[in-house]
Amino acid sequence: MSVVNYGTREITCKIVYYGPGRSGKTTNLQHVYSKLPEERKGKMVSLATETDRTLFFDFLPLDLGTISGFATRFQLYTVPGQVYYAATRKLVLQGVDGVVFVADSQSRQLAENIESLQDLHANLADEGLDPRTMPLVMQYNKRDLPAGEISAIADLDQTLNFRGVPHFSATAISGGGVFETLRSISTLVLSRLSAPATKGS
Amino acid sequence: MAKEAEKAAEEEGGEFADFLADVSKEIAQRVESLHTRATPAATEKKKTPVVADAGVIVEWPNVADRMIEEMR
Numbered sequence: 202m203s204v205v206n207y208g209t210r211e212i213t214c215k216i217v218y219y220g221p222g223r224s225g226k227t228t229n230l231q232h233v234y235s236k237l238p239e240e241r242k243g244k245m246v247s248l249a250t251e252t253d254r255t256l257f258f259d260f261l262p263l264d265l266g267t268i269s270g271f272a273t274r275f276q277l278y279t280v281p282g283q284v285y286y287a288a289t290r291k292l293v294l295q296g297v298d299g300v301v302f303v304a305d306s307q308s309r310q311l312a313e314n315i316e317s318l319q320d321l322h323a324n325l326a327d328e329g330l331d332p333r334t335m336p337l338v339m340q341y342n343k344r345d346l347p348a349g350e351i352s353a354i355a356d357l358d359q360t361l362n363f364r365g366v367p368h369f370s371a372t373a374i375s376g377g378g379v380f381e382t383l384r385s386i387s388t389l390v391l392s393r394l395s396a397p398a399t400k401g402s
Numbered sequence: 403m404a405k406e407a408e409k410a411a412e413e414e415g416g417e418f419a420d421f422l423a424d425v426s427k428e429i430a431q432r433v434e435s436l437h438t439r440a441t442p443a444a445t446e447k448k449k450t451p452v453v454a455d456a457g458v459i460v461e462w463p464n465v466a467d468r469m470i471e472e473m474r
Contacts, residue, residue, distance in 0.1 A: 205436050212429060236418045265422060269430045380417045384424050391428040394436065 205271065205394050212273045214390050215296055216383075219321050220303035221313035222282030225342040228373040229303060230261045230277055233383060236376075237263075257281060258293050275387065282317065291324050299336035299390035300325075301382055303373075304361055306343045306351040311360065318361055336389035339368040340382045345375070 205212050218226040227247065234245045246260040263275040280290040302321065304314045322332040339362050341354055352360075354370060362368055367385045371378030 205433060212433075233418075236416055238418065241418075265425060268426045269433045271429065271433060273425075273429060376417075380421050384421050387421070387425050388428055391425065391432055394429075394432045 210271050212271045214298045215276045216299045216386055217293055217297045218279040218301045218303055220282060221305055221317040224282060224303045224305040225373040226279035226303045227259050229379050230259050230279060232373060232376045232379045234261055257289050294324050294328055299386045301338050301340055301386050303340045303342050304357060306341050308352045314361055336386060337366045338382055338386040339366055340371045342371045342373050344370045345372040
């Protein structure tokens, strides 16, 4: 759980972008990174293959500076979408505070979206996290593709968004919907901020 | 303090500034509401990966081992 630490005056939140391979998770982080002011730009860590597929994960530390007297950091991660990197996805989910599920809007990718969402739920449960209450935002990406190739938002929502969480249309490649999604998940995560009463959190 | 954060956000400009302004408001509200409930025990540091310098993960035990394991 995300924590306000009064001892060190820090707030740290971990947000993971989850979804099937090639749905646009890395593209989301790249857009956020591209919009950061120079003085705030750290290094975005991307471990990718020669074909540009995310091999392990992407990591973007987002230092928001001091807010209300607290050094505030968001840590944005992506997981590799490919099925065979299950262990890495579990690893990245450790300590997660909120999840953005990036779905590929292409009709032919619907099965992959469902499989990835099921994988997310299973991995959260394995980590002892409740998939029903974990802060979650759905992003339906690639809305710029021809209408004949993509599913309607209503259909995607009916199939994937059974929790009725906030959902956003996006064209991450051009930045559309990226910050709206990030703002929404951030708000959800921050609304659950708590002060730790016992060791760890 | 919230006004300070908003002012700082305004100086950033662009999409990030809007995001920062919204996040700042939310944090200001949460910190204020939690402050009254905070206890002296609320000082443990969170056990999540942290970065000392940009791009260098310094607190993530066994991550390399897990990666190597996956590559096999």
